Amino acid sequence: MASDDAPMLFNLFSSDPTYRADPDKRLKALREGCPVKRDAIANVVMISRYADVRATVNDRTLVKHPVHARPDSLYGQARMRPDGRPLEQDTTADSILHLDDPDHARIRGPLMQAFYKRAAKMRPATERIVGEVLDGLAGRKSFDMIADVGVPIPILVIADVLGVERGRLKEFREWSEAIILTLNPFATPEQRERVAWAGEMLDAFFMEEMAARRMAPRDDLLTDMVQLQAEGAALSDREIVINCSALLVGGNLTTTDLIGNGVKLLLEHPEQLAALKADPSLINAAVEEILRFDGPIDFTIRVAPREMELDGCPVHKGDPIWTMLRAANKDPAVFEEPDRFDIMRKHAPHVAFGGGAHICIGAPLARMEAQCAIPAIFDRFPNLRLAKQEFVWRALPGFRGLERLIVEP
Numbered sequence: 001m002a003s004d005d006a007p008m009l010f011n012l013f014s015s016d017p018t019y020r021a022d023p024d025k026r027l028k029a030l031r032e033g034c035p036v037k038r039d040a041i042a043n044v045v046m047i048s049r050y051a052d053v054r055a056t057v058n059d060r061t062l063v064k065h066p067v068h069a070r071p072d073s074l075y076g077q078a079r080m081r082p083d084g085r086p087l088e089q090d091t092t093a094d095s096i097l098h099l100d101d102p103d104h105a106r107i108r109g110p111l112m113q114a115f116y117k118r119a120a121k122m123r124p125a126t127e128r129i130v131g132e133v134l135d136g137l138a139g140r141k142s143f144d145m146i147a148d149v150g151v152p153i154p155i156l157v158i159a160d161v162l163g164v165e166r167g168r169l170k171e172f173r174e175w176s177e178a179i180i181l182t183l184n185p186f187a188t189p190e191q192r193e194r195v196a197w198a199g200e201m202l203d204a205f206f207m208e209e210m211a212a213r214r215m216a217p218r219d220d221l222l223t224d225m226v227q228l229q230a231e232g233a234a235l236s237d238r239e240i241v242i243n244c245s246a247l248l249v250g251g252n253l254t255t256t257d258l259i260g261n262g263v264k265l266l267l268e269h270p271e272q273l274a275a276l277k278a279d280p281s282l283i284n285a286a287v288e289e290i291l292r293f294d295g296p297i298d299f300t301i302r303v304a305p306r307e308m309e310l311d312g313c314p315v316h317k318g319d320p321i322w323t324m325l326r327a328a329n330k331d332p333a334v335f336e337e338p339d340r341f342d343i344m345r346k347h348a349p350h351v352a353f354g355g356g357a358h359i360c361i362g363a364p365l366a367r368m369e370a371q372c373a374i375p376a377i378f379d380r381f382p383n384l385r386l387a388k389q390e391f392v393w394r395a396l397p398g399f400r401g402l403e404r405l406i407v408e409p
């Protein structure tokens with residue numbers, strides 16, 4: 001292990017345009033030069049080889065909540081919550097994204113049971129939503145694939161999963177777009193106020209809707225959750241609410257970027273787009289290759305709960321381990337010609353959704369949305385092309401997506 005004077009993570013976390021312009025170049029250097037690297041400023045350990053990343057995310061003896069992280073690390077810095085309470089695992093404030101067992105398993109179990117069943121039934125509704133979003137673009141000479149297509153689709157789909165009524169969709173969209181700013185450590189004071197406002201509105205909304213479902217059950221995830229609770233699942237109302245919000249925070253922007261990055265990649269690789277058009281059954285493989293090649297999330301985190309070693313390098317109790325999913329997905333030890341975008345790739349066991357106990361709960365829904373949206377976009381606009389533009393990648397740490405993607409039908 002080495003640490004150096006130009007700490008990588010610092011660059012990843014600052015709004016470094018060089019990293020954003022070509023993350024793979026930096027990550028390749030890291031993977032080849034120092035696959036287990038201690039970052040001297042952030043006090044975290046970064047790992048970038050596929051085998052290490054896969055083994056680490058799958059290791060259920062590691063933990064995730066920042067309370068376990070050394071206080072002088074970037075991840076462990078927030079020792080106090082905004083309301084002044086000391087940081088501790090707290091199911092009234094933390095979602096499954098950060099919780100460890102036993103709370104993580106207690107809450108994730110019933111949520112996953114209900115969510116997977118809902119996701120499996122969502123394809124027809126998603127096709128309708130995609131169709132309606134594309135209808136809204138009729139007659140346009142150009143449009144933004146991000147704002148006009150990628151943003152509304154996942155919000156409308158999750159609204160349908162949760163059971164948000166049409167009449168409340170406009171406000172739900174507004175809150176959902178605002179709550180995502182939670183993810184931005186560089187948020188301005190006004191943006192932070194907006195997050196707090198959206199959080200309060202969503203909390204009140206979910207509470208009200210759960211009460212309504214207890215009186216009159218419906219065919220939606222909120223009904224499933226209150227029914228599981230009534231049947232004995234150990235879940236408080238607050239825990240249901242906070243984890244429904246987590247579905248919005250974890251799922252909306254990521255799916256937006258899967259669609260945006262996918263459309264961009266296919267337009268930049270016309271031979272791949274032609275192959276997909278010639279054989280639509282390639283869409284599932286194409287979505288997996290988009291996730292591998294330019295996935296929406298660059299890394300996820302685990303914390304060492306004990307003294308341990310990674311590839312013979314010491315990792316100390318409390319060290320946050322930054323698992324570089326994007327670097328792992330380009331590791332030539334696993335992927336032949338990893339820098340080639342190839343939707344016909346046979347063996348592509350990417351780690352874009354993380355792994356183990358925290359593996360993305362929304363993966364089946366995100367995959368299905370992209371599998372519906374991407375072919376529908378190219379069917380509706382057979383001559384779609386990229387407008388002349390400079391690509392600006394969003395300065396949101398850990399996320400990989402464009403500010404806008406202007407296309408011409």
Ligand code: HEM
Nearest residue numbers: 096097250251254255258300353354355358360361362366
């Ligand atoms: C392409 C789209 C998506 C990508 C790339 C993605 C990626 C990820 C990753 C990397 C993690 C962390 C896994 C780990 O630490 O091992 C995660 C967790 C999570 N994701 Fe996603 N996600 C996507 C879509 C969604 C959707 C659609 C939803 C919900 C509707 C969602 C909800 C969540 C939640 C709640 C967690 C926390 C799970 C836990 O910690 O137990 N994600 N996702």
